[in-house]
Amino acid sequence: MQKKVHMAFGVFCGLVALYFLRVPFGVWSISSITNASLFLAAAFVASTIPDYDLLIPGMRHRGISHSLLALMVVTIISTIAGLYFKHDTLFWFCAGFPIGYLSHLISDSFTDHRVAWLQPFDNTPYGYPIFNTGSALIQGILMILLWCANGALIYLILGG
Numbered sequence: 001m002q003k004k005v006h007m008a009f010g011v012f013c014g015l016v017a018l019y020f021l022r023v024p025f026g027v028w029s030i031s032s033i034t035n036a037s038l039f040l041a042a043a044f045v046a047s048t049i050p051d052y053d054l055l056i057p058g059m060r061h062r063g064i065s066h067s068l069l070a071l072m073v074v075t076i077i078s079t080i081a082g083l084y085f086k087h088d089t090l091f092w093f094c095a096g097f098p099i100g101y102l103s104h105l106i107s108d109s110f111t112d113h114r115v116a117w118l119q120p121f122d123n124t125p126y127g128y129p130i131f132n133t134g135s136a137l138i139q140g141i142l143m144i145l146l147w148c149a150n151g152a153l154i155y156l157i158l159g160g
């Protein structure tokens with residue numbers, strides 16, 4: 001799947017998480033909009049991280065970076081960093097990071113290659129192949145739909 005589709009889906013997952021987090025926060029204030037922006041920025045950035053395996057010599061694409069184990073490591077590191085920054089707005093960046101990483105694995109699971117979530121213990125690819133990673137048309141349509149959904153979610157979150 002193309003990087004820009006991963007980013008759009010990362011933001012989508014971040015917005016869905018924010019939508020459900022909205023209740024305890026009540027009305028959005030300037031500070032919570034800053035926090036939400038950091039949360040979404042982290043989801044946006046982290047949504048591309050698993051594919052950096054392409055840049056590491058000797059590392060197999062959709063190998064260990066595309067697994068529950070990698071997601072657990074990212075979540076543990078983000079939690080430790082989040083606890084360190086717990087009184088800082090950076091906490092929200094740490095909170096959004098695993099969401100973006102997870103979004104990448106979910107979206108790759110719906111491509112023809114799918115994802116071997118249980119690596120290195122089981123290399124069986126899991127998922128439901130709906131999208132062809134080679135089709136620029138499908139990816140373009142997906143991206144438009146995702147950004148429309150993201151706009152609708154922002155409208156909902158802001159109380160529209």
Ligand SMILES: [Zn+2]
Pocket residue numbers: 001050051062066104108
């Ligand atoms: Zn990937």
